[in-house]
Amino acid sequence: MKTFKSMLLAVSLMVSGYAVQADEVVVYSARNEQLIKPLFDAYTKETGVKVKFITDKEGPLMARLKAEGRNTPADIFMTVDAGNLWQAAQEDLLKPVNSKILAASIPAHLRDPGNEWFGLSVRARTLIYNPNKIKPGELTTYEDLANPKWKNRLCLRTSKKVYNQSLVGMMMNEYGEDKTEQIVRGWVANQATQPFPDDTKAMEAVAAGLCDVTIVNTYYFGRLMEKKPNLPLAIFWPNQSLKNNSAGVHVNISGAGVTRHAKNEAGAIKLLEWLASEKAQNLYADVNMEYPANLKVKPDAAVAAWGTFKPNLINVAQAGALQAKAVMLMDRAGYK
């Protein structure tokens, strides 16, 4: 038996890429490498703790966490979109974290009510319009884009993108399925062309005059304008004067949680707390022109120049819970 054990050890050392180490945190991330590596490098420099990470899409990462079960090397699961985080919690891949620092740094609507995940940056989905074609007073709400007066003036990104799914999910939260479906049908009818595969293409179509307005995440707008500052595009914050649950600009998050079977739970929580701290939040949000989740931190100057807005304050977890239903609704409405 003893020889067998030592043989097993020998084999495992030969084929295994890694061994458990105390002084490092392992992250599975669906947020891109170029957006997280600068942060992890800074963390290692400051604390000496190494951060090992691997990137993939959310779906495969969650399937991987599930398959690895209690033996997963991952301490943290990081991703974009509250829907994915909600799903990870739903599948029992995350564990609750009771951290006073996180509770104080991250507003309640940007974290899981059960404390299994925390938003680390805010992604606002707003309206981008062509000022040569639309007068400032014309735009009001997302819902209003279903009005026939926008016929052939609207460009949309595909419904397959999660940002649109969570936007529709949030509307369902206020209006219920039937009314929301009517709104989405209105959008579909008002499209000037078939949906685009990404936000940037939709904005370029607005700039080129193919349509007048589209719905995009602000950081895509920021990136595009940085490259082509002369495009006739302007930002509008919708739903600012509504009083219902749909009030405010729709926001989603990128965020993270500690995995259910984290080996280095304490280290994982420390890293999350650091990511939520004032010094890290600037870097976290600014690399992608997003908004910091920590309200004490001001957004990047270029981002701040777009003006302030009232965000929707319903907990982002709601969108996750309604995501599958939202997808079905958009399918029924013919939103491709």
Added chain:
Amino acid sequence: MITAEKAPVAGAFSFVSNASSRFGPWTVALALALLTLIPVTVVALAMLDPDQAIWDHLWRHVLPELLVNTLWLVIGVGIGVTVLGTGLAWLTAACEFPGRKFFSWALLLPLALPAYVTAFVWIGLLDFTGGLATWLRDSWDITWTPPIRSRGGVILVMVLALYPYVYLTARTAFQGQGRRLLEAAQSLGVSRRRAFFRVALPIARPGIIAGLSLALMETLADFGTVSVFNYNTFTTAIYKAWFSMFSLPAASQLATILIFFVLALVMLEQLSRNSAHYANSARGSGGARRIRLGGANAAMATGFASLVFLLAFAIPLIQLLIWTSDIMVSDLDARYFDFAWHSLLLAGLGALLVVSLALALGYAQRLQPTPGMQLTARLATLGYALPGAVLAVGFYIPVAGIDNLIIDTWRDWTRQEIGQVFGGTLFVMLLAYSTRFLAVGFGPVETGLARITKTMDEAAQVLGTTGMKRLFRVHLPMLRAPLLAAAALAFVDIMKELPITLMTRPFGWDTLATRVFEMTSEGEWERAALPAVAICLVGLLPIFFLVKHSDART
């Protein structure tokens, strides 16, 4: 690390040599089929857990459109790659026209570009907001451009990206034919055109079909290209169920249906092939005369080849180079050496493994040409038809299961924690690649082996050359071109591969393909140009090698 990487390859070689003598063809074939069937079964097990609500929804609102879309795509791409691939293969293999030498390898180059990148470039150029359309509008007041984001557009781009599969396999087949049969036909008074359709084409059919099935399997499994077009296919539904409705079971069920569909097609093709024999005894490629095209015909041949080369490769590459020059200063750093090295190593070792396994499977089938064996061989090569991410998960679940067993047992015995044993190792990565790309290696190898007739084996036997000696002295020289073709295809496919690479790579083992992923997943397509160009450059190596060595004999 290096020792661990080499192990499976060396193992594969001894596997091949031992296979026929010691274990028998069935062992080889069943082992390879199992390697593919385990992940496929893991996926198919989801059938036991139907998600009624999602199914009802998909059935009513999603599948009708998708099935029509998928059918059109398969038909369009199928016809397109066959005509384009076979036509170009005939031109460069059997005819002489200005630029033939250049085109004979240059027409393979589109293989080195990921199809979704080509798609993005073409949409970028031709769509309403694109460079060409904007220029036409601003300078000439022309508001019409071809509607690229359409069914025709997606078919066109996929044909341009996938025709090299048929081109390569058909060309190998035409080269092996020699021209004597054709000359014989012509001497019997058959026109040159008729001789092509009645003699050359039927003999090359297995090769053409091999390339066509690769192209179609890739079409069915594709997600990247159709997403760029927002053209919904069956694969779209698979990913929609998984990523958007969070139902991996529903996604797996759809994938299982897809795989049964592919299996049925493949078996149908096999049946039709069994009714005909294509042993080609009139070889003698040496000194074969090419058909010299003159005047208008030569100009047309050169023009056509140039057009395909421009559309499928040169224009997309130029666009990528323009984007690259914009971001090179900020993005190109020393890490690119690592990325390129990782890509090169994985693709090299992976191609070697794929070709070895394909050769083993090919021999198993040759030695036991029974229907049961043919079915087993088909099953072993099914991985290519599954959407990559689904296959990756199906592969990873059992790997993690074995790891868990080892780790848990170890913990029980020693009270010590150890890390994953197989997960995150190159060994698993290479195995996973071979489940996905065995078809890519097997296609050319199978057609190559079929051209070695029993009489040749018998002649060798009479001369006292048997067993291993026969393999090395008689078969391998004859299999040179198909083996090189198989290796080149597997190499470039692994270079471009994403889902398996993402899921199974060790920490820190980023490749050029994963760089493309990092950029495109947040919509930064222009920044993805740099790794895409790098993939293209590294992917050129095997293509040059392939053409240099396969052309040396004709």
